[in-house]
Every structure is written in C-alpha cells, then in structure tokens.
Amino acid sequence: MDENGAIRVLRQRDREYPQRLREIPNPPKELYVLGRVPEEQIPVVAIIGARDCSEYGKYVASGLGAALGHSGIQVVSGMARGIDGIGQEAALDAGGSSFAVLGCGVDICYPAGNRRLYEKLRTGGGILSEYPPETPPRPGNFPPRNRIVSGLSDAVVVVEAREKSGTLITVDMALEQGREVYVVPGRVTDPLSSGCNRLLKLGAGILLDQGEFMEELRQICEKKGLRVEDEGAAEDAEQEDAGLTEAQSALLAERPELMAVYRALDFTPGSVEQIRGRLPKQYREEQISVHLIRLCMEKLAVQVSPGQFCICRSTFG
Amino acid sequence: MYSTVVSGALLGVSACLVSVEVDIAQGLPGFSMVGSLGGEVKESRERVTVALKNVGLNLPPKRITVNLSPADIKKEGNAFDLPIAAGMLEAMGYFRPGAAEGILFLGELGLNGEIKKVRGVLPIVREAVSKGIRQCIVPAANAREGAAIPGIKVRGAGHIRDVFRFLESEEGEEKERLLPAEQADSAELSVRGDRESMPDFSQVNGQETAKRAAEIAAAGFHNLLMVGPPGAGKSMIAKRIPGIMPRLTQEESLEVTSVLSVAGLLEEGTALVGERPFQSPHHTISQAALVGGSASPKPGIISLAHRGVLFLDELPEFRRAALDSLRQPLEEHRIHICRSGGNVTYPSDFMLVCAMNPCPCGYYPDKSRCSCTVPQIRKYMGKVSGPILDRIDLCVELQPVDLPGLRKERKAESSREIRARVQRARQMQMERFAGTECRFNGDIEGTNIEKYCPLGREEQELMERLYQSLQLSARAYHRILKVARTVADLEGAEMIRAEHLLEASFYRPSAEYWSV
Numbered sequence: 001m002d003e004n005g006a007i008r009v010l011r012q013r014d015r016e017y018p019q020r021l022r023e024i025p026n027p028p029k030e031l032y033v034l035g036r037v038p039e040e041q042i043p044v045v046a047i048i049g050a051r052d053c054s055e056y057g058k059y060v061a062s063g064l065g066a067a068l069g070h071s072g073i074q075v076v077s078g079m080a081r082g083i084d085g086i087g088q089e090a091a092l093d094a095g096g097s098s099f100a101v102l103g104c105g106v107d108i109c110y111p112a113g114n115r116r117l118y119e120k121l122r123t124g125g126g127i128l129s130e131y132p133p134e135t136p137p138r139p140g141n142f143p144p145r146n147r148i149v150s151g152l153s154d155a156v157v158v159v160e161a162r163e164k165s166g167t168l169i170t171v172d173m174a175l176e177q178g179r180e181v182y183v184v185p186g187r188v189t190d191p192l193s194s195g196c197n198r199l200l201k202l203g204a205g206i207l208l209d210q211g212e213f214m215e216e217l218r219q220i221c222e223k224k225g226l227r228v229e230d231e232g233a234a235e236d237a238e239q240e241d242a243g244l245t246e247a248q249s250a251l252l253a254e255r256p257e258l259m260a261v262y263r264a265l266d267f268t269p270g271s272v273e274q275i276r277g278r279l280p281k282q283y284r285e286e287q288i289s290v291h292l293i294r295l296c297m298e299k300l301a302v303q304v305s306p307g308q309f310c311i312c313r314s315t316f317g
Numbered sequence: 318m319y320s321t322v323v324s325g326a327l328l329g330v331s332a333c334l335v336s337v338e339v340d341i342a343q344g345l346p347g348f349s350m351v352g353s354l355g356g357e358v359k360e361s362r363e364r365v366t367v368a369l370k371n372v373g374l375n376l377p378p379k380r381i382t383v384n385l386s387p388a389d390i391k392k393e394g395n396a397f398d399l400p401i402a403a404g405m406l407e408a409m410g411y412f413r414p415g416a417a418e419g420i421l422f423l424g425e426l427g428l429n430g431e432i433k434k435v436r437g438v439l440p441i442v443r444e445a446v447s448k449g450i451r452q453c454i455v456p457a458a459n460a461r462e463g464a465a466i467p468g469i470k471v472r473g474a475g476h477i478r479d480v481f482r483f484l485e486s487e488e489g490e491e492k493e494r495l496l497p498a499e500q501a502d503s504a505e506l507s508v509r510g511d512r513e514s515m516p517d518f519s520q521v522n523g524q525e526t527a528k529r530a531a532e533i534a535a536a537g538f539h540n541l542l543m544v545g546p547p548g549a550g551k552s553m554i555a556k557r558i559p560g561i562m563p564r565l566t567q568e569e570s571l572e573v574t575s576v577l578s579v580a581g582l583l584e585e586g587t588a589l590v591g592e593r594p595f596q597s598p599h600h601t602i603s604q605a606a607l608v609g610g611s612a613s614p615k616p617g618i619i620s621l622a623h624r625g626v627l628f629l630d631e632l633p634e635f636r637r638a639a640l641d642s643l644r645q646p647l648e649e650h651r652i653h654i655c656r657s658g659g660n661v662t663y664p665s666d667f668m669l670v671c672a673m674n675p676c677p678c679g680y681y682p683d684k685s686r687c688s689c690t691v692p693q694i695r696k697y698m699g700k701v702s703g704p705i706l707d708r709i710d711l712c713v714e715l716q717p718v719d720l721p722g723l724r725k726e727r728k729a730e731s732s733r734e735i736r737a738r739v740q741r742a743r744q745m746q747m748e749r750f751a752g753t754e755c756r757f758n759g760d761i762e763g764t765n766i767e768k769y770c771p772l773g774r775e776e777q778e779l780m781e782r783l784y785q786s787l788q789l790s791a792r793a794y795h796r797i798l799k800v801a802r803t804v805a806d807l808e809g810a811e812m813i814r815a816e817h818l819l820e821a822s823f824y825r826p827s828a829e830y831w832s833v
Contacts, residue, residue, distance in 0.1 A: 051691070052690065052691055081691065189685070190685055191685050192685070269682060269683075271526070271714070271716040272525070272526045273523060273524070273525060273526065273716060274716070276525075284525075285525040285526050285529060286529055286820055289526065289529075289819075289820055289823040290816045290819040290820050290823070292823065293783075293819040293820070293822045293823050294819055296786065296787065297782055297783055297786045297787070297819075298786075299786065303787075303827075304682055305544075305675070305681075305682045305714055306544060306712045306713060306714040306824075306826070306827070307526060307544075307713060307714025307715070307716065308682060308714065308716075
C-alpha cells in the first residue's frame with residue numbers, strides 16, 4: 001500500500017474496510033485512506049468537543065487522550081481545532097495511535113493550523129474521508145462525516161460542547177449507531193459546558209474519573225470481545241501523572257509563599273488581582289507576578305494570556 | 318536709501334538668520350519683494366503698506382525693493398512683517414541709520430499696526446544668540462517664550478508705533494522704558510512643573526498590575542501595551558503616565574517648547590513647558606498628521622509627543638500605513654520628512670503607550686463572555702503590525718473592574734509617591750549612561766545589553782531556564798533584560814536579581830497571543 005504515502009480507496013467488499021462501519025446505517029460507500037485504518041481487535045474511543053475550548057477543556061482532552069494512547073486504545077476524531085485535535089495529539093504523543101475523519105479530501109489539511117498533527121497522523125495512525133481527494137472542505141460535508149467518527153468508535157467522549165454544537169450531531173449519530181456516549185460535566189454557568197450538562201440530564205454516561213472510565217470501557221470492550229491491554233499500563237499512567245514530580249513537590253515544600261500562590265490557582269484563568277483576592281493580605285501584586293512566572297517556569301502554571309494564569313497538570317482523575 | 322535688519326526663518330525645529338534688505342530708489346513707483354518667498358510672506362507687502370499708512374507713515378511714491386537673504390532658503394510664516402516694516406522705516410530715514418543694527422525682529426502686523434504672535438520664536442532666538450545677537454524685538458505674546466533663552470534682551474512689542482518710537486529715541490533709560498526687556502525667570506520651569514491640576518494615580522482604584530507596568534514603563538522609557546476590555550481603565554492609566562515620568566530637564570524642556578513653538582501651539586505668555594507632553598490622536602488620523610508634513614513640512618503628532626507620551630487607543634483600528642510609519646521614529650527617535658516644500662528633521666523621542674481590546678467584543682479570553690470566533694480574533698489581532706509589536710517592551714492585560722475592586726480596602730498610591738521611585742530610577746540611569754547616547758534603559762541597544770545588564774551566575778542560569786520554558790525569542794530575551802534593569806533601578810539595586818527577571822518576564826509581550 002502506502003509505503004510511498006499513496007491514498008487508497010476502500011470499498012465495502014474490501015477486506016480491510018472497517019467492520020464497525022459495516023454495522024452502521026448508511027455506511028460510506030468508499031473510504032479514502034491515508035495511512036492505516038483502525039485495528040478491528042483494539043478498542044476505539046472518539047474524543048470530540050468544541051473548537052473554541054477553554055483551558056479546562058484542553059486539560060481534560062489532553063489528559064484523556066494521553067491516558068488512552070498510553071493504554072493502547074485508538075483515538076478517533078475530526079482533527080478540528082480545539083478538543084478534537086488536542087485529544088488526538090495527546091494520544092499520539094503518548095505513543096498511541098489516532099485516526100482523523102475529515103470533511104474534505106484526505107490530501108487537504110483542514111484546518112491548516114493543524115498541519116503538524118496531520119503529519120503525525122499519517123505515520124501514527126490514519127486520515128480517512130468518504131470524499132475523494134481534492135474535495136474542498138464544504139460546510140455541508142461535516143455533519144455526514146460525524147457519523148463516520150462515531151461509527152468507527154466503541155465509545156464517544158464529549159469533552160466540551162455549547163448548547164448548539166456540531167458535537168451534538170455526532171452524539172445523535174452515536175446513539176443511533178448504538179455507541180456508548182460519555183460526557184465530561186462542567187459548571188452550570190459555563191456556556192462551553194451547557195451542551196454537555198444537557199446531555200447528562202438526558203442520561204448520558206458521566207466521565208468523572210479517568211480510572212473509573214477506563215474500567216467501564218474495559219467492560220464494554222470485553223462484551224464486544226475486543227482485546228484490552230493489561231490494567232497495569234493505565235495504572236502506571238495514572239501513577240506517573242496524577243501528582244507532581246519530585247522536583248516540583250520539593251520546590252513547593254521549600255517555598256511556602258510559592259505553595260500558597262499555587263494553591264490559589266485553578267482551571268479558570270485568573271488575573272493577578274483575582275489570585276491576590278484568594279491569598280492573605282500581605283501578598284503584593286508584584287510578588288504574586290514573580291511567583292506566577294516561577295510557577296510557569298516549573299510547569300506548575302500556564303500563562304493563558306498576558307495577565308491570566310491557571311493551574312497546569314498533565315492529567316486528571 | 319538702503320537698509321538691512323535681521324530676522325529669522327525656521328528649518329524644521331532649528332532656524333537660520335535672514336537679513337531683510339530694503340532699498341528705496343528713484344524710479345517708477347512700485348513695491349517688489351524677492352528671495353524665495355512663500356505665500357504668506359508675499360502677502361506681507363499689503364500688510365506692511367497698510368499698517369504703516371494707518372500709523373501715519375505713508376510709503377513714498379518710489380521704487381521699493383525688498384530682498385530676504387539668503388535667497389535660496391524658502392521663507393515661510395508670518396514673522397517677516399515686522400522686520401520688513403522696520404527696514405522700510407530705516408530706508409525712509411525715519412531714524413538714524415544703524416539704530417536697528419544688531420536687533421532681531423519677528424512679528425506679524427495687523428492692518429491697524431498691531432503686532433501679533435508668531436510661530437517658532439524660541440528656536441529663532443536660540444539661533445540668534447548663537448550667532449552673537451544680543452537684542453530682539455518680538456510680539457508681546459511671544460516675549461516670555463524668547464526670554465527663556467539666556468544671553469539676549471527680549472523686548473515684547475504690541476504695536477508698530479512702539480517699535481518706531483523705540484528705534485527713533487536716543488540711547489538711555491528713557492529708551493529702555495519704551496520697550497522693557499522681558500525677564501527670564503529661572504524658577505518658572507519648576508513652578509509650572511508642579512502638577513496640581515494633572516490627573517493623579519490616586520484616582521485609579523484596583524488595576525495594580527497595570528499601574529505597576531506603567532511605573533516600570535515611565536521609569537525606563539519603555540513602550541507599553543495595555544490589553545483589556547472596554548471600561549477597564551486603559552485610557553485612565555495612560556493619561557496619568559506623564560505625571561509619574563521623571564521631570565523634564567532644562568534641555569528637554571527647550572526641545573519640547575521648540576516643537577510646540579514651531580507648530581504654533583505654544584500657549585500665549587508661556588516661557589518654557591515644564592510638563593511632559595501627552596498626545597492621544599484619534600484612530601482615524603492620517604499618516605501625514607501622525608508623522609508630520611503636508612506640502613510644506615509641519616511637526617506631526619509624534620513630534621508634539623517628543624519627550625512625552627504618544628497614546629494610541631484602539632490600536633488595531635489605526636490605519637496600517639499610519640502605524641508602519643512609526644517604525645523609523647521608534648528606532649531613531651527622530652523623523653526625517655521629505656516633501657516638495659523641503660526636507661526637514663523633527664525630533665520624535667516619545668514613549669509609545671498603546672491600548673487595545675483583546676478581541677472585537679472585548680472579552681477574550683473569558684470564554685464564557687466572549688462571543689468572537691477564532692478567525693475573528695485572529696483578524697483583529699493581525700491588524701497590529703508585527704514591527705510595531707516588536708518595539709513594545711511591556712505588555713499588560715487589564716481585567717474588568719468589579720465592585721469590590723472599586724471599593725478597595727487599600728488607598729491607591731498617589732502619582733507623587735510613584736514618581737519619587739521613578740525619579741530614583743532615573744538618577745541611576747543618568748549615572749549609568751553618563752557620556753553616552755542612551756538616556757533610559759529603554760534605549761539600550763542589543764549590542765550593549767551585556768555591558769549594562771550584567772547577570773550573576775545564578776541569574777544567568779535562571780534566564781536560561783526561562784528562555785527554554787517560556788520559549789523566548791532572542792529579542793524577547795533582550796527585552797526582559799532591559800525591563801529587569803529598570804525594575805532593579807526602581808528598587809535601587811545595583812545588580813539585577815532573580816525576582817527582577819521574573820517580574821520583567823511577567824510583562825513580556827508574547828507573539829503567541831497574536832496567533833491565538
């Protein structure tokens with residue numbers, strides 16, 4: 001096949017055509033592939049969500065993508081800006097494989113800003129589309145491609161979605177195709193989580209804890225007779241990432257002021273003035289800004305914009 | 318009869334002396350003027366004729382020729398009426414030949430003989446002093462301005478009749494009394510420098526980070542960018558920056574006053590300007606109005622902001638061409654303008670303070686309130702040209718002020734307190750840069766950075782880690798060092814310490830916010 005990076009066409013009668021897609025209503029007649037298609041025997045999870053995601057969304061998506069990639073579970077999504085791309089990239093970076101389903105020809109990198117991810121996907125997974133090469137990304141192409149995203153997966157995870165969101169189309173398709181849907185809850189005041197919370201009210205699966213989710217995923221997959229890697233891998237990932245590194249803990253223990261500022265951070269980006277409001281009165285703004293930059297340097301905080309900071313951790317759960 | 322008197326013409330913010338020659342000879346009656354004259358100078362013929370007639374001095378029906386020399390310099394402005402009239406009176410023999418010798422004349426005449434204020438008195442008088450002239454007669458409204466220059470007797474005149482009487486009277490006390498010399502008041506600068514009416518930082522509650530950035534910017538003459546939603550207080554802070562900047566030195570004050578004088582914007586009766594200028598042009602401003610020049614060059618807003626603050630509110634709304642024209646002045650601290658009317662160089666050493674919203678709606682990155690799409694934000698940010706952002710040393714983001722912030726438990730610091738610290742930092746910089754081109758840390762060139770911002774071993778290691786973890790560019794690295802130098806100066810510290818570097822990094826402008 002594609003030793004030289006050629007685009008292949010898979011038709012339904014081809015052996016390689018994904019079995020999962022044969023099961024769904026209205027399967028794509030042709031599937032153009034750059035790279036590989038998902039392995040039949042290994043579970044596939046779709047990570048989907050808003051393009052303009054928040055720091056919280058980024059954090060959850062990358063943590064989840066990394067955990068899935070680490071335990072060898074394949075991640076599929078739409079390679080969009082925001083949650084989709086972040087989840088996929090995290091999975092690839094953790095050594096897993098990931099697959100993107102595009103709304104244009106597989107030879108076109110859309111959105112262009114995800115060029116780096118596109119290149120990684122060619123080697124670390126695959127890029128799929130039901131549209132022939134050179135098809136431009138028309139808006140009408142995207143809702144139908146969402147059925148392939150959910151069709152290819154065993155479970156769909158919605159990380160962040162507004163009340164009116166393309167992500168919800170994917171969820172509808174997933175339910176129609178009989179796929180499990182998991183949703184990451186958000187605050188009720190947060191517009192970027194309103195779609196998610198709505199789905200939860202409708203009875204979607206709730207993703208609270210990474211370990212728990214992996215366990216449930218394992219059960220689903222075992223029912224389907226899929227090969228799931230040893231528990232150890234997932235556990236390891238958690239052990240390694242949940243807390244701080246030794247150097248980080250040592251630094252925080254050594255400097256109580258730094259620790260206090262670190263404790264005042266959370267996932268909602270906050271300004272120096274807001275952070276100061278959570279600290280004892282003797283902290284002055286100049287000191288706080290100095291501590292914040294040091295936390296950024298130690299990868300304990302992220303400077304989201306010139307004046308806003310939030311906490312930085314590589315996984316959750 | 319032939320006569321000659323001295324006057325002056327402007328060349329940018331400098332000046333050159335012009336000798337006004339008048340000749341009255343037998344021949345067909347007529348009045349001609351030569352010497353590369355601008356429109357308003359040519360009109361001077363009518364003004365002088367009528368003004369002299371109205372004080373009862375009719376021109377003789379003879380052949381009158383006026384020449385302004387050197388003939389190859391374009392003469393513009395309204396200041397040649399009085400010297401021409403004075404030369405005419407001498408040529409007509411109304412007073413003894415030589416009575417007007419060694420006196421510089423400047424002034425516009427009204428048809429009734431009144432002498433009106435003119436532009437550029439300060440630079441012309443300055444030039445005259447350097448050429449050895451010890452006496453001048455200028456419009457009464459400009460007398461104090463001229464008197465700011467030591468070494469010359471500046472007499473203010475309100476009417477051509479007074480000038481005539483002065484010239485015809487004999488030397489002595491009586492003559493002195495006719496047109497008394499204006500006293501240069503050396504205390505004036507400092508008195509006017511006291512800003513009772515200036516807006517004060519004590520009126521700004523909250524926004525401590527932005528205030529701190531303004532303090533650092535003022536102390537080191539660093540360019541500052543403020544990003545924040547509407548109503549966060551960006552303009553309020555910008556307006557208060559001149560009030561915490563170090564006081565103008567005598568030399569700086571002369572420069573500022575010269576530009577104002579050339580632009581004709583000096584208030585009547587002002588001697589030297591003691592306050593740093595603050596210019597805040599509207600974003601629809603044209604390139605010519607910003608940098609200066611029209612057919613005949615005039616100082617633009619950037620020159621009027623010389624030694625002070627140029628505040629560009631709503632930065633992305635400014636025309637690209639106008640913003641890009643700031644590149645040379647930001648680099649070289651002066652602007653060279655070439656127009657059909659001549660080539661001039663104006664000073665333009667200003668501190669650039671910009672303000673902008675982070676996105677079209679103003680609330681990015683607050684995702685719960687911002688309704689802009691990423692392409693919209695990118696387009697908005699993209700309007701600000703990279704080369705301008707490259708010249709910004711400090712960037713600060715302002716948050717909307719909430720009610721508790723407005724009713725702050727702490728009393729906001731006053732401009733006077735902040736300025737005391739700034740003044741100390743200024744003192745350290747003056748010592749550091751003595752005998753060099755640099756005046757402030759903001760002027761440090763990349764090649765001199767290691768000389769002026771030396772780091773200890775520990776600090777060097779910290780900077781290397783910052784360089785990697787914050788993914789700095791070489792330019793950003795230098796900027797952090799310059800700003801850290803100022804932070805250290807504010808504290809009175811000889812050496813740059815770790816916390817200075819960290820605080821400077823906090824305010825670093827980062828390209829990543831512009832690529833969303």
